Amino acid sequence: MKTEQHNKTLSSSKAIILRITKPAAYFILLLLTYTLGYLSSPSSPTSSLSPNHVSSTILRVSNHTSAELNSFRVTTQCSDPIPPEKIRRTVIDRVFDGTSPFHDFPPEHATAMLERTTKVKGWGSNGAVFENLIRKVKPRVIVEVGTFLGASAIHMAELTHRFGLKTQILCIDDFRGWTGFRDHFKNIAMLNGDVLLYYQFLQNVAFFNQTGSVLPLPFSSGSALNQLCDWGVFADLVEIDAGHDFLSAWADVNRGFRILRPGGVIFGHDYFTTADNKGVRRAVDLFAQIHNLRVRIDGQHWVIYTT
Ligand SMILES: C[S@@+](CC[C@H](N)C(=O)[O-])C[C@H]1O[C@@H](n2cnc3c(N)ncnc32)[C@H](O)[C@@H]1O
Numbered sequence: 472m473k474t475e476q477h478n479k480t481l482s483s484s485k486a487i488i489l490r491i492t493k494p495a496a497y498f499i500l501l502l503l504t505y506t507l508g509y510l511s512s513p514s515s516p517t518s519s520l521s522p523n524h525v526s527s528t529i530l531r532v533s534n535h536t537s538a539e540l541n542s543f544r545v546t547t548q549c550s551d552p553i554p555p556e557k558i559r560r561t562v563i564d565r566v567f568d569g570t571s572p573f574h575d576f577p578p579e580h581a582t583a584m585l586e587r588t589t590k591v592k593g594w595g596s597n598g599a600v601f602e603n604l605i606r607k608v609k610p611r612v613i614v615e616v617g618t619f620l621g622a623s624a625i626h627m628a629e630l631t632h633r634f635g636l637k638t639q640i641l642c643i644d645d646f647r648g649w650t651g652f653r654d655h656f657k658n659i660a661m662l663n664g665d666v667l668l669y670y671q672f673l674q675n676v677a678f679f680n681q682t683g684s685v686l687p688l689p690f691s692s693g694s695a696l697n698q699l700c701d702w703g704v705f706a707d708l709v710e711i712d713a714g715h716d717f718l719s720a721w722a723d724v725n726r727g728f729r730i731l732r733p734g735g736v737i738f739g740h741d742y743f744t745t746a747d748n749k750g751v752r753r754a755v756d757l758f759a760q761i762h763n764l765r766v767r768i769d770g771q772h773w774v775i776y777t778t
Pocket residue numbers: 592593594595596616617618619620621622623624643644645646647648649690691692693712713714719
């Protein structure tokens with residue numbers, strides 16, 4: 472969102488400049504754009520997106536001393552872990568007043584507004600990384616940060632069944648999407664300015680018969696991850712796919728890592744996205760450096776093992 476504001480400021484200053492004289496304006500604009508891009512980018516200004524450049528990004532952050540980086544750590548200790556089989560009940564009791572959000576779903580007023588479809592829109596939601604990690608880790612608990620319509624969550628639920636696992640998948644999302652997302656998702660109904668993303672997510676999970684293994688946590692990623700930490704809810708797999716700017720990704724990766732069971736795997740989408748000057752990648756690389764962990768690549772995803 473910050474990036475959008477930044478872009479808007481940039482385009483209004485473009486308009487002013489263009490009114491002066493065209494050739495001079497183009498030169499100033501070029502210089503300005505380059506300078507701004509250069510100043511706001513701690514990584515290489517030549518935007519190479521190939522995995523070969525991963526190690527060079529890691530090198531670039533390795534100048535900071537560990538003392539400097541200490542202040543970025545998330546250090547609060549979580550409560551003692553509760554048994555995985557108690558997690559579903561705990562969430563239903565503490566978040567949903569004891570009644571599953573899928574109970575008596577959909578409510579009458581929403582029934583006609585929801586789509587029932589096997590085509591759930593997502594991004595890289597069926598990537599091989601999900602199968603690779605679920606096969607390897609055999610997770611009892613998965614926490615997904617950024618769920619949208621549930622495409623990746625449903626895919627993971629299907630995989631866990633296929634491998635005979637009993638896995639609880641917790642889906643953290645504020646179900647607000649992002650400003651302007653509805654330009655591309657007109658089919659998601661709106662009621663008094665409230666986009667029915669949460670209801671459509673529930674409907675998708677129900678349509679795919681996954682209500683027994685998936686539960687939403689309809690809050691901002693920060694508060695939900697803090698809450699899980701407080702309750703002692705730990706995960707074997709944590710997937711990060713919410714805000715793609717540095718600050719969002721940084722907060723989510725740190726808070727997600729904190730609720731990772733020893734030996735668990737944290738991974739996330741869009742390592743190669745250019746959003747916010749590769750915000751996700753800068754956050755993940757910096758995190759890995761501080762914790763002396765290695766970033767691996769699987770398709771569009773980054774993966775960090777803790778063993
Ligand atoms: C790219 S989509 C997730 C896609 C999903 N993983 C898939 O593959 O289908 C990002 C989601 O993150 C959510 N999101 C963004 N920032 C958030 C925040 N601070 N707290 C909670 N959810 C957030 C948005 O509502 C959106 O649904």
